[in-house]
Structures are given as C-alpha cells and as structure tokens.
Amino acid sequence: MSLSLCVLGSGSAGNCTLLQMENGRGCHFALIDCGLTMRQTTQRLAPLGLALADIDDILLTHLDRDHFSLPWARALQRHDITLHVHHRHRTAAIRAGVPGDRLDVFDDGFELDDATSVESMLFAHDSLGTVGFLIEHDGRRLGYATDLGRIPDFLYDRFRGLHALALESNYDRLMQLSSNRPAFLKQRIMGGAGHLSNMQCFEAVTRIAAQSKLSQIVLLHLSQQCNDPRLITSHYASACPELLDRLTLSNQFEPTPVLPVHKKGRRGKPVEARNGQQLAMFNA
Numbered sequence: 658m659s660l661s662l663c664v665l666g667s668g669s670a671g672n673c674t675l676l677q678m679e680n681g682r683g684c685h686f687a688l689i690d691c692g693l694t695m696r697q698t699t700q701r702l703a704p705l706g707l708a709l710a711d712i713d714d715i716l717l718t719h720l721d722r723d724h725f726s727l728p729w730a731r732a733l734q735r736h737d738i739t740l741h742v743h744h745r746h747r748t749a750a751i752r753a754g755v756p757g758d759r760l761d762v763f764d765d766g767f768e769l770d771d772a773t774s775v776e777s778m779l780f781a782h783d784s785l786g787t788v789g790f791l792i793e794h795d796g797r798r799l800g801y802a803t804d805l806g807r808i809p810d811f812l813y814d815r816f817r818g819l820h821a822l823a824l825e826s827n828y829d830r831l832m833q834l835s836s837n838r839p840a841f842l843k844q845r846i847m848g849g850a851g852h853l854s855n856m857q858c859f860e861a862v863t864r865i866a867a868q869s870k871l872s873q874i875v876l877l878h879l880s881q882q883c884n885d886p887r888l889i890t891s892h893y894a895s896a897c898p899e900l901l902d903r904l905t906l907s908n909q910f911e912p913t914p915v916l917p918v919h920k921k922g923r924r925g926k927p928v929e930a931r932n933g934q935q936l937a938m939f940n941a
C-alpha cells in the first residue's frame with residue numbers, strides 16, 4: 658500500500674496534481690483539478706511513464722479556468738475518466754460541457770476506490786466557493802486545500818492527524834499591496850474570499866503540523882507577480898526550521914518530485930521522474 662502526490666503544475670495559469678494509490682493489486686491514478694492544457698498534462702505525465710489513459714478520476718476543487726481547462730470536458734469520455742464535483746458545482750460543470758455520464762456529484766465525500774476515501778469541505782471563494790479534500794488511503798491522510806480566501810476554524814478540526822498537507826500560499830502581502838494591480842483585484846484576492854497569503858498559510862501549516870505527523874508539506878498556487886519562493890523559504894528557515902526538510906514549493910512550469918506520503922511522518926527521499934520508471938518510482 659502506498660500514497661504519493663506530484664504537483665504537475667500550480668499557479669494562476671493552471672493547476673493539476675497527480676495522486677497515486679497503490680493497493681497491492683495495482684495502481685490507481687487520479688488528478689486533483691485539470692487546469693493545465695491537455696498537451697501540458699500529457700507532457701508532464703510522460704516522464705512518469707503515464708498517459709491520460711492511465712487516469713481514472715479527477716477531483717475538482719472548483720471550475721475556474723485555472724482549475725478546469727474547458728477541453729477536458731470533451732476528453733473525459735475519450736479517456737474514460739470520471740469527474741467528481743461537489744453538488745454546488747454540478748450546474749457549472751454541465752454548462753461547461755461535461756457529459757452527465759462522466760459526472761459523479763458528491764455532498765460530503767465519496768469512495769475513490771476500495772482502499773481510498775475522500776471527504777470534502779467547502780471554502781469561501783468567489784461566488785460558488787471551492788472544495789478542499791481529505792484523502793485517506795490505508796491510514797495515510799492527505800489534506801488538500803487551495804483558493805480558500807481564509808482559513809475557517811473547522812479546517813483545523815478536519816486537518817488533524819495528517820501525514821501530508823498541500824495548501825495554498827498565494828501571495829506576499831507587501832508585494833500584493835505594492836503591485837500595480839487595480840484596487841478591486843487586490844480586494845478580491847485579499848478580502849477573505851480570494852486567496853491565502855504566505856503568512857495565513859504559514860500560520861495554518863504550523864498549527865496543522867502541531868496536530869499531525871506530516872511527512873510532506875506542499876505549497877500551492879504561488880503568484881508569479883506577487884510572491885517570491887525565496888521569501889517563503891527564508892521565513893520557514895528562520896521561524897520553523899524543523900519543517901524545512903519536508904517542504905516543497907510547487908510552481909507553474911514544472912512538476913514537483915513525486916512525494917511519498919509516510920504514516921510515521923518521516924520524509925521519504927523524493928524520487929525524480931525518469932522515463933520508463935513509472936511503477937518503480939511510485940513504489941519507491
């Protein structure tokens with residue numbers, strides 16, 4: 658049994674994370690969001706030895722174009738992929754052209770396979786909100802939340818006893834305030850129903866780490882204009898150095914290493930993707 662994640666790309670130009678669940682009989686591959694183009698996704702899966710045909714499921718946080726790229730609606734049938742959407746996003750998914758027979762509409766969660774359960778939670782984000790996930794596979798617990806505007810108190814009840822956390826760290830507050838973005842956009846991003854700042858994220862990461870045994874901490878959706886990975890890394894290095902060895906910053910242009918989720922909170926050595934090493938890599 659194993660659970661791994663690999664952020665294929667994350668940022669305002671497209672978000673997509675690969676999950677791999679191995680249950681002794683084989684591997685099950687799913688994506689969280691499909692906001693990269695089909696071509697980008699194909700290109701970033703290839704070094705892992707994977708193709709779109711290997712993907713069985715997509716879990717959708719919401720339908721903004723950086724999380725759901727429209728050509729995917731037509732590709733679902735072709736590749737026999739099930740799209741899991743919260744009931745609040747059902748109408749938007751059908752309007753986007755998702756065929757009804759490719760949709761699985763959930764309220765509180767669903768079973769992804771016989772060893773993997775998914776619990777969902779709703780966060781404030783623009784008009785329809787966004788969905789966070791708690792994915793549990795053979796006792797390994799991964800919390801995933803992006804585009805959530807602010808951290809609601811209930812998140813700390815749900816993200817307890819995690820072994821991996823993937824959380825949005827969208828912007829540096831000073832860079833945002835001093836940017837030449839229009840005031841309405843800054844308000845949308847910083848007003849509680851937009852995105853999380855580095856400091857909001859850091860506070861949540863440290864609180865969740867204190868009630869978990871995290872083997873992986875992955876930061877998502879870094880703004881290219883209003884963030885700087887060096888700022889984030891140096892803040893963790895000075896304020897919480899014990900978390901640095903399990904910290905991974907995702908970016909827009911290239912996948913993270915494949916990150917294994919360990920039950921005991923030990924960090925596994927990330928395995929760089931190489932051609933033709935699909936199963937060996939994921940099972941490492």
Ligand SMILES: [Zn+2]
Pocket residue numbers: 668669672721723724804878
């Ligand atoms: Zn987004």
